[in-house]
Amino acid sequence: MAELTKETIMLTANGLFSKDGVREVSIDDICRKLCISKKTFYQFYAQKEDLVADVVTYNVKRKKAEFEKFVEGKNIVQILKSMFALVNKKKTIDRDKRMVKDIMKYYPETFTKHAEDRSKAMHQFFVERFREGMEQGLVRTDMDVDGIQLLICIMHDGMADYLEGDHHFDWVKVSFKSLTAAFEDIVTRVVLTPRGFAEYSSLEKKS
Amino acid sequence: MAELTKETIMLTANGLFSKDGVREVSIDDICRKLCISKKTFYQFYAQKEDLVADVVTYNVKRKKAEFEKFVEGKNIVQILKSMFALVNKKKTIDRDKRMVKDIMKYYPETFTKHAEDRSKAMHQFFVERFREGMEQGLVRTDMDVDGIQLLICIMHDGMADYLEGDHHFDWVKVSFKSLTAAFEDIVTRVVLTPRGFAEYSSLEKKS
Known part of the structure; x- marks a missing residue:
């Protein structure tokens, strides 16, 4: 398995959130998907809120880049x-x-x-x-x-x-x-x- | 003094509401303005809500008539x-x-x-x-x-x-x-x- 990074967690969460919404997806769900323990998760993110903030920042950047390409x-x-x-x-x-x-x-x-x-x-x-x-x-x-x-x-x-x-x-x-x-x-x-x-x-x- | 009618109460309330808003104007204020007792007031309106409803209906009709004249x-x-x-x-x-x-x-x-x-x-x-x-x-x-x-x-x-x-x-x-x-x-x-x-x-x- 590739080395676990903050980005991997964020991208996995993004995938799950996109599918089922933020409310429905628990930290347990994210850990299960990544095959990691909750303890490992908390080494990267102290709380769900921080993860959500990173997911939002990621999507904003992605959409901005898409838009720039679209209008170029x-x-x-x-x-x-x-x-x-x-x-x-x-x-x-x-x-x-x-x-x-x-x-x-x-x-x-x-x-x-x-x-x-x-x-x-x-x-x-x-x-x-x-x-x-x-x-x-x-x-x-x-x-x-x-x-x-x-x-x-x-x-x-x-x-x-x-x-x-x-x-x-x-x-x-x-x-x-x-x-x-x-x-x-x-x-x-x-x-x-x-x-x-x-x-x-x-x-x-x-x- | 002219005979007290429901319309007189409504028009007086409308005048006070227009000036100070519905919240600020109490039934006491309306009674004081009309020189009537609260008991008399309640013979016409059981609660403030009914009075407010009549004031709204009156203003809607008035505005409708104004608008019709305006566009005629x-x-x-x-x-x-x-x-x-x-x-x-x-x-x-x-x-x-x-x-x-x-x-x-x-x-x-x-x-x-x-x-x-x-x-x-x-x-x-x-x-x-x-x-x-x-x-x-x-x-x-x-x-x-x-x-x-x-x-x-x-x-x-x-x-x-x-x-x-x-x-x-x-x-x-x-x-x-x-x-x-x-x-x-x-x-x-x-x-x-x-x-x-x-x-x-x-x-x-x-x-």
């Missing part, structure tokens, strides 16, 4: 196109995974900290891409970038809440498909110039 | 224009009044019921105006009415939460002016046809 070399039109194509392929928004839900519920501080960091990073990323897009003639120069960007974030998160049934608008029945199509419609019409919008639509036909 | 004889372009003009004149969104906050907090069932009725009525109202606008060539016929309408509601409420500081995006600093301008920008660009948008802009110059 793309202009704002291509980024929006790829993101909406990805959303439309799914039947739900990522956030409803059990692990994320459990962390939100049982480790709210860890969750809030990372969610805030992620929101800030995404906000910054889009503000920069919008500025670039303006120079390229693809993004409207006459829009209030901060206001629009915030409303897009509010819409995105409200949409995710709605789809999870956790919203006071749940008396309106709108399908996932309608909602994401409407979201794409709003974002592209508000952000892009006629030239940007034409470029966006031409990508539509190709894909 | 207007097409969708004129309705949007007047609504945004009204919002832009304010420095905050209506919802942050103390009475409403107290009802939300201490009488959640009463609040939820009415908020839901109001949301449904507004949704229905706008869906109908959008359909009319489509026939008049002012509203895009190629949009998903239900999806767009829901996202506009989500945006509106998320915006109100943000302005009250009750939102996880409160690390982004966006002014009321920027936010409402962005909201107007989004709604008009997404809902209106080029002709509708031109008509909207021409109203801008006149007002």
